[in-house]
Amino acid sequence: MKVEYTENYGGIVVCDFCNADGDILDDEGEFANKGGMIMGSHAICGRCCKKNNYVLTDGSLNLEKFKDEPVDDIVVFDQEMGFGVNVREWRLKVYDTTDAISQFITFDDNDEMFDYMNKNKGKK
Secondary structure, three states: OEEEEEEEOOOOOEOOOOOOEOOOEOOOOOEOOEOOEEEOOEEEOHHHHHHOOOEOOOOOEOOOOOOOOOOOOEEEOOOOOEHHHHHHHHHHHHHOOOOOEEEEEEOOOHHHHHHHHHHOOOOO
16 A cells, blocks of 8 residues: 555635635635534535525524424534634534545555455544
């Protein structure tokens, strides 16, 4: 096995609905996209939350929109903070890190690959 490339993508935040960069600034140097939410494993920016009427103007979850769904895995972010900042703080709180490390690995043959996969099954 040989690690060809390693990259930490933990600093990058994009909306899972529209792919907007979570750290874009407006002309005044403020975050252009504030607020947002986590729904399950999806990070949704403030603009998409407004567009889909997920969050009310007071910053609370629109429970009417989710009346037929469980809301235990929904986290509404601070509406005054930038979306990227919110997501990274949530990652740190939930996972104790903001890291998201990807490695590209090559193997000499299939047996080596399957041995590696079986040995690491279920590991974070």
